[in-house]
Amino acid sequence: MKELLTTIAKALVQFPDDVSVSEEENDGVTELTLSVNEEDMGKVIGRSGRIAKAIRSVMSAAASKANIRVSVDIK
Numbered sequence: 001m002k003e004l005l006t007t008i009a010k011a012l013v014q015f016p017d018d019v020s021v022s023e024e025e026n027d028g029v030t031e032l033t034l035s036v037n038e039e040d041m042g043k044v045i046g047r048s049g050r051i052a053k054a055i056r057s058v059m060s061a062a063a064s065k066a067n068i069r070v071s072v073d074i075k
Helices: 002-012 038-045 047-065
Strands: 020-026 029-035 069-074
Touching (some): 002 047, 038 069
């Protein structure tokens, strides 16, 4: 899951070297925290949060296929 989120984020941003994803397991839910350069934050979130919602949807679909639960936070 971590690799998928990293690949998606790096494709969206202007500074791909600043993309980092941390992974933590809590109560059966894999929590992924995406960190990007401050200038790229708007590109990752999108207008009215559309891109962020799309990223979360893709991650949820991939997680359900792997029979796990995932949560994505963007910081």
